[in-house]
Amino acid sequence: MSRILGIDPGSRVTGFGIVESAGRGFRYVTSGVIRTASATFPERLRIIFEDLTALIHEHQPEALSVEQVHVRHNVSSAxxxxxxxxxAICAGAVLGLPVHEYTPAEAKQALVGQGSADKQQVQMMVRLLLELPTAPPEDAADALAMALCHLHQSPFSRRVAQATAKQWK
Structure with missing residues (x-):
């Protein structure tokens, strides 16, 4: 069984979600958001680091799956x-977690089947895959999608690595 912490980073709201593989399915552990809006920017970074560090200590994930930055229009925001x-990455790295990075399109492709899916489609698939009574809030759903993306990609990546290793022997 693998336990993955997914992160949807943001300087004002950072989403997190923890999911376990359970046989051929997935099991929801927890999710939520870290809100830092009223703090100075350096304080926001400290809050993100400390809150994620505490979350990692409490739930003991085996890896961190984080969304890659995508620049749209505003370079300062990026x-x-x-x-x-x-x-967020430092919180995992300091505690020795392997960090895996995925684009939003990769997570959407893994969950919905198309990289251009909208936020509501992601929320609905997260709810269905994790058998949740309601769809989680956007930032938490995006973080859960990152964790699910990694759990979906991991078996495939292991098979590719094994096949490549055999080919080169």
């Missing part, structure tokens, strides 16, 4: 997002 992402 830089702040990158710094929030860095605080």
């Amino acid at each position: 830089l702040k997002l990158g710094q929030a992402r860095g605080a």
Whole structure:
């Protein structure tokens, strides 16, 4: 069984979600958001780091799956997002967790079957896959999608690595 912490980084709201593989399915552990909006920017980064560190200690995930930064229009926002992402990655790395990175399109493709899926489709698939009574909030759903994406990709990645290793022997 694998337990993965998914992160949807943001400088004001960082989503998190923890999912376990359970046989051929998945099991929901927890999810939520870290809100930092009223703090100064350096304080926001500290809050993200400390809250995720506490979450990792409490739930003992085996790996961290984090959304890659994508620049749309505002470079300043992308830089702040990158710094929030860095605080999240450091929380996992300091505690020895392997960090895996996926684009939003990769997570959407893994869950919905198309990389251009909208937020509501992601929320609905997260709810269905984890058998939740209601769809989680957007940021938590995106974080759960990151964790599910990694659990979906891991078996495939292991098979590719094994096949490649055999080919080169």
